[in-house]
Amino acid sequence: MAINDVQKFNRFYKEVSLGKEALHFLTKKSLPYGATLAKKVLDSVSFNHGQVTTVVPKELADQVLNRSVQEFDFSIYSSLESATKIRELESGDIDPIDRFWIFPMIQEFVQENSKRICIIEDHELTVNDRFFKEWDGKIMVFENEVYHLLDGLSIEKISETFGFVGSWTFICILTSWPNENLVEKNVLTMDTISDLAKLTEKIIIAAFDHEGYLVWQK
Secondary structure: OOHHHHHHHHHHEEEEEEOHHHHHHHHHHHHHHOOHHHHHHHHHOOHHHOEEEEEEEHHHHHHHHOOOOHHHHOOOOOOOOOHHHHHOOOEOOEOHHHHHHHHHHHHHHHHOOOOEEEEEEEOOOOOOOHHHHHOOOOEEEEOOEEEEEEOOOOHHHHHHHHHHOOOOOOEEEEEEOOOHHHOOOOEOOHHHHHHHHHOOOEEEEEEOOOOEEEEEEO
């Protein structure tokens, strides 16, 4: 990652701390529509003890702060004047927010401890889907639900996995294995899902018509 690109990103983008409207969107408009893990996280995590943030172009920061709960579903880029400058940061099909904020966040989290993992729900994929057999990434299953597992891989593999997930309701859980014996397992039990939910430290969900993210963290 060239330092010049990082400088550009920091020049055009800003991390914004959000309030109760963003928390409401997470807990009422996103997680309830997730798979079993997301629903267990909703039941297990004390969200009021955390903070929700997002990253947006600097000129849109005030607009995001004034959003209602419903508006986190909608694009914020229609009035963006610096779109041409921001496109200078793009690398192929990788959005700069992914490349400079989300992907490094995931990589840093999972590499900090051997038990830490990132789990992405895939609501479009089932165990009977031919794409399930063709995908070479790490996958875990619970009944007919499919979860993608990221556990210390490169930025490139994180990017590839994000690109593969077809779910409109995008939910990504950063948590830890409850014990070392589960690290190589690829079939989840309800007990394991409950433990993973309780150990959740960060949650990443899609927002702004999939043009950005909200991140909750303890």
